Amino acid sequence: MSDTKDMTGGCMCGAVRFVASGAPFDVTHCHCHSCRKHNGAAVVTLAGYKASDVAFSGTERKFYESSPGVKRAFCGDCGAPLTWEGDGGELGAIIEFHISTLDHPEDLKPTAHAFEVERLPWMEVADDLPRYEGFPGVGTPLRHGPVDT
Ligand SMILES: [Zn+2]
Ligand SMILES: [Zn+2]
Numbered sequence: 001m002s003d004t005k006d007m008t009g010g011c012m013c014g015a016v017r018f019v020a021s022g023a024p025f026d027v028t029h030c031h032c033h034s035c036r037k038h039n040g041a042a043v044v045t046l047a048g049y050k051a052s053d054v055a056f057s058g059t060e061r062k063f064y065e066s067s068p069g070v071k072r073a074f075c076g077d078c079g080a081p082l083t084w085e086g087d088g089g090e091l092g093a094i095i096e097f098h099i100s101t102l103d104h105p106e107d108l109k110p111t112a113h114a115f116e117v118e119r120l121p122w123m124e125v126a127d128d129l130p131r132y133e134g135f136p137g138v139g140t141p142l143r144h145g146p147v148d149t
Helices: 033-039
Strands: 007-010 016-020 026-030 044-050 054-058 062-067 070-074 081-087 093-098 112-114
Touching: 016 093, 033 044, 033 062, 033 070, 033 081
Parallel strands: 026 112
Antiparallel strands: 007 016, 016 054, 026 044, 044 093, 062 070, 070 081, 081 093
16 A cells, blocks of 8 residues: 555546545545435545645546535546545645546555445445544544444
């Protein structure tokens, strides 16, 4: 695992490209309904960067405002969902990349689950990472690891 090198990535067709500098401030599995809807996926893994550490190139990305102050970007050519973009509090403006937009997502490791309470019941992951009710790192994790059955 290398978490300090710059990460490159882009959409499926390559029209939108980006470079994210340094290590992400978090790498999180998000189980929220909005991420699922935007991606058409059962769970979405996100790598978060300060917006000031990200440079885009190529075609301008398009946005859908999924809630006030939150923009979700996608490629207008191939339709690939790209990011969650919004206010990161003390971090300022942040950009969370869907990890599969990265050229080498295997170089980053998830550190938490977010919005555990919205997780699809059959989408279980056998890891011991902290699982938060909402945003990662906010409050006490509901638990670590899978639900006991
Ligand atoms: Zn594209
Ligand atoms: Zn989410």
